[in-house]
Amino acid sequence: RRNILLILGDQLDHDSAAFDGFDPALDSVLMVESFEESTHVWSHKVRSALFLSAMRHFAESLKSRGWPVEYRSLDVEGDKTLGQGLQQAIDKHQPQRIIGVEPGDLRVRAQIEQTVKDSGAKITLEWREDRHFLCSLPHFNQWAGQSASLRMEFFYRRMRKQYRVLMEDCGEKPLGGKFNFDAENRKGFGRKGPQQLPVPLVFESDSITQDVLALVEEKFTKHPGDLARFNWPVTREQALTALDDFIAHRLPLFGLHQDAMWTGMDFGWHALLSSSLNLKLLNPLEVVMAAQNAYRERDLDLASVEGFIRQVLGWREFMRGVYFLDMPELKKANHFGHTNALPKWYWTGETKMNCMRQSLKQTLANGYSHHIQRLMITGMFGVTAQIEPQQLCDWYLAVYVDAVEWVELPNTAGMALFANGGRFTSKPYVASGAYVKRMSNYCDGCAYSPEARLGPDACPITTLYWNFLDRHEEDMSSNPRTALMIKNLQRMTDQDRLALRKQAAEMLSDLDVL
Numbered sequence: 105r106r107n108i109l110l111i112l113g114d115q116l117d118h119d120s121a122a123f124d125g126f127d128p129a130l131d132s133v134l135m136v137e138s139f140e141e142s143t144h145v146w147s148h149k150v151r152s153a154l155f156l157s158a159m160r161h162f163a164e165s166l167k168s169r170g171w172p173v174e175y176r177s178l179d180v181e182g183d184k185t186l187g188q189g190l191q192q193a194i195d196k197h198q199p200q201r202i203i204g205v206e207p208g209d210l211r212v213r214a215q216i217e218q219t220v221k222d223s224g225a226k227i228t229l230e231w232r233e234d235r236h237f238l239c240s241l242p243h244f245n246q247w248a249g250q251s252a253s254l255r256m257e258f259f260y261r262r263m264r265k266q267y268r269v270l271m272e273d274c275g276e277k278p279l280g281g282k283f284n285f286d287a288e289n290r291k292g293f294g295r296k297g298p299q300q301l302p303v304p305l306v307f308e309s310d311s312i313t314q315d316v317l318a319l320v321e322e323k324f325t326k327h328p329g330d331l332a333r334f335n336w337p338v339t340r341e342q343a344l345t346a347l348d349d350f351i352a353h354r355l356p357l358f359g360l361h362q363d364a365m366w367t368g369m370d371f372g373w374h375a376l377l378s379s380s381l382n383l384k385l386l387n388p389l390e391v392v393m394a395a396q397n398a399y400r401e402r403d404l405d406l407a408s409v410e411g412f413i414r415q416v417l418g419w420r421e422f423m424r425g426v427y428f429l430d431m432p433e434l435k436k437a438n439h440f441g442h443t444n445a446l447p448k449w450y451w452t453g454e455t456k457m458n459c460m461r462q463s464l465k466q467t468l469a470n471g472y473s474h475h476i477q478r479l480m481i482t483g484m485f486g487v488t489a490q491i492e493p494q495q496l497c498d499w500y501l502a503v504y505v506d507a508v509e510w511v512e513l514p515n516t517a518g519m520a521l522f523a524n525g526g527r528f529t530s531k532p533y534v535a536s537g538a539y540v541k542r543m544s545n546y547c548d549g550c551a552y553s554p555e556a557r558l559g560p561d562a563c564p565i566t567t568l569y570w571n572f573l574d575r576h577e578e579d580m581s582s583n584p585r586t587a588l589m590i591k592n593l594q595r596m597t598d599q600d601r602l603a604l605r606k607q608a609a610e611m612l613s614d615l616d617v618l
């Protein structure tokens with residue numbers, strides 16, 4: 105063979121640059137399922153099943169074009185690592201070149217490069233740009249320059265102008281007079297709770313998916329999660345149906361309750377498109393344009409449409425840029441020097457804290473929880489409970505269907521845990537139980553009391569929040585975004601402060617019992 109095109113599990117894109125110049129008479133496609141991709145972090149069964157099923161469907165679609173595809177599966181070849189599968193293919197085909205699209209995980213890239221180097225054969229490895237993304241890495245780096253602090257908002261405005269999305273006056277002015285309507289998108293449900301929740305689509309499992317579910321159950325029996333409710337798009341056709349469904353039924357109210365949480369509400373009005381986008385079954389521009397067209401044709405609420413477009417055109421592209429700009433330091437970052445171990449109940453949901461219990465159980469059932477549950481429940485606890493960032497990052501990488509390092513790491517280490525010292529966030533995301541009470545009904549069913557920071561029913565979210573302010577009083581009092589929090593802290597008597605420290609120390613000494 106002249107060229108082997110290595111297609112990774114999250115590169116299921118028919119328009120990929122890897123296929124440029126592909127000649128089925130001379131070249132072949134290689135796809136490798138490897139144990140390591142499900143075990144280097146303790147991958148959720150649903151996450152593994154999604155990747156494997158989507159890969160197998162993609163391989164079938166290439167084969168149906170008559171293209172030569174070598175597909176190495178876990179049940180037949182059983183490669184331990186991607187490198188091992190690649191080495192086998194090199195030995196078999198003796199290609200001149202290995203062609204691939206830049207991986208979204210630098211660990212994978214290093215492994216492929218090492219394998220080619222160690223193969224002893226005279227092979228060229230050619231990385232091609234991932235043109236799925238709307239901002240190339242050189243463009244992002246040029247925008248970021250040498251700035252110590254990066255702000256997504258400015259990047260987003262640039263992207264809106266560049267792609268002329270939600271703009272008027274020949275692309276000069278944002279529709280509605282401002283770029284960002286976030287302030288209108290933070291409503292809770294009040295005491296009554298959500299009325300008439302939208303029902304997500306159901307994707308029937310075909311024989312490929314059923315085989316994969318059985319395989320994952322067999323090979324990864326002890327892994328976290330539950331396959332009973334597996335319901336994620338595994339083909340481009342299904343991903344397009346999921347996109348249509350979101351645009352038709354959930355986009356109109358997407359913004360209003362974007363941050364709200366409620367017991368039993370697993371998905372709300374969220375898009376459920378992150379896994380399809382990250383597997384590259386969907387292109388971000390088609391997603392953004394579908395939302396913009398719906399706004400124009402159906403006169404939708406601008407705050408909802410802008411809120412959604414900001415996530416895809418802004419945050420998603422920004423996070424990718426940050427990952428490649430700040431690696432490998434980002435992976436080791438630990439601004440606060442936190443060293444606590446991840447509580448065991450992150451893997452089971454068995455904790456008395458109802459907010460954590462609900463968010464974790466939901467994650468274990470679906471491989472999904474929405475942004476605010478990730479940021480302000482499971483993530484925020486990581487900051488105030490002083491959990492070592494790398495342990496929590498590995499957990500996030502393991503449990504979510506949309507988790508690939510380029511997007512997981514900046515969100516976890518950078519946004520949720522402030523491990524990079526606020527490179528792109530102006531303050532740590534911390535709040536007391538009062539916030540959880542306002543944005544959800546979780547506190548109603550909890551063993552703790554959200555207002556109490558001391559005593560037997562003290563809410564760990566609240567106690568650890570005040571303890572965090574106490575520990576970082578000096579830094580946070582000089583930050584205009586957190587100065588008010590510190591003013592409130594300073595109203596406490598010295599005696600209360602001592603009691604707070606004692607209570608927090610007790611909680612921190614054994615997080616597993618909370």
Ligand code: FAD
Binds near residue numbers: 377382475
């Ligand atoms: P919606 O909330 O409906 O948003 C629409 C789309 O916007 C998403 O599909 C996604 O593609 C994009 N998006 C929204 N927020 C972000 C963001 N902060 N960064 C990048 N893209 C965004 N997202 C991932 O795709 N993979 C991850 O591994 C991941 N890990 C996260 C870890 C933490 C600690 C936090 C706080 C956030 C993380 N996110 C991650 C971002 C976000 O939570 C998910 O993209 C979102 O919840 C996916 O659900 P959805 O498709 O219903 O998204």
Ligand code: SF4
Binds near residue numbers: 457550
């Ligand atoms: Fe979470 Fe505290 Fe509310 Fe319980 S009382 S649900 S621990 S915020």
